[in-house]
Amino acid sequence: MASPDLELQGAIVARLKADATVAALIGTRVYDQPPTPVTYPxxxxxxxxxxxxDATCVSGGRTFLTLHTWSQAxxxxxxxxxxxxxxxxxxLAAIxxxxxxxxxxxxxxxxxxxxPDGLTSHAVIDLVANTEKPTA
Structure with a gap:
């Protein structure tokens, strides 16, 4: 069983790449590590x-996630x-x-x-996700 934060990362990348509104703005440019050179945004x-x-009958936890958006417009x-x-x-997405x-x-x-480069605009997005592991 994978860690919740690793599974969330994969699901978030897939969701953002498939989202029509996001894709209209950035295409499929959602990266763990951006390529060099990179295309903005x-x-x-x-x-x-x-x-x-964990609770008595549930194994779970909370994941704090950070996403970054970048632009040079x-x-x-x-x-x-x-x-x-x-x-x-x-x-509130159903993922x-x-x-x-x-x-x-x-x-x-x-x-x-x-x-600090004076050219790049940067947004930092903080999310929190609650997860639990299915019981056997």
Whole structure:
């Protein structure tokens, strides 16, 4: 059985690549590690943290996930549109995982800022997902 955060990463990548609104903005440019050179705008999978929270009859926990959106268009509108499309695709989505059960996935916050290069706009999207492992 795979870890919930690894299964979530695969499911999120697949969902974003299949989402018509996201695809209209970035095509299928959803990466774990972007290629060099990269075409803007795009999304990267960021950090994940799994916190186990077992109960007497349930094995599960909470995964905190970070996604990043990137743009080099002037200003913040493009990176915000991409971030909003990502959030709309994932917030409260019914996502099926291969071996774990996703109870919920929720958007917590989005931060938008200019990177130190002065050219790249960057949005950081924080999500939290609750999962449990099926009982035998």
């Amino acid at each position: 795009y999304v990267t999978i960021g950090e994940a943290q799994f916190l186990r929270d 002037v200003g913040f509108p493009e990176v915000r549109r991409v971030a909003d499309a990502v959030v709309e695709s994932l917030h 099926t995982l291969p071996t774990n059960h996703l109870i919920s996935i929720m958007h917590r916050q989005t931060r938008v800022f200019r990177d």
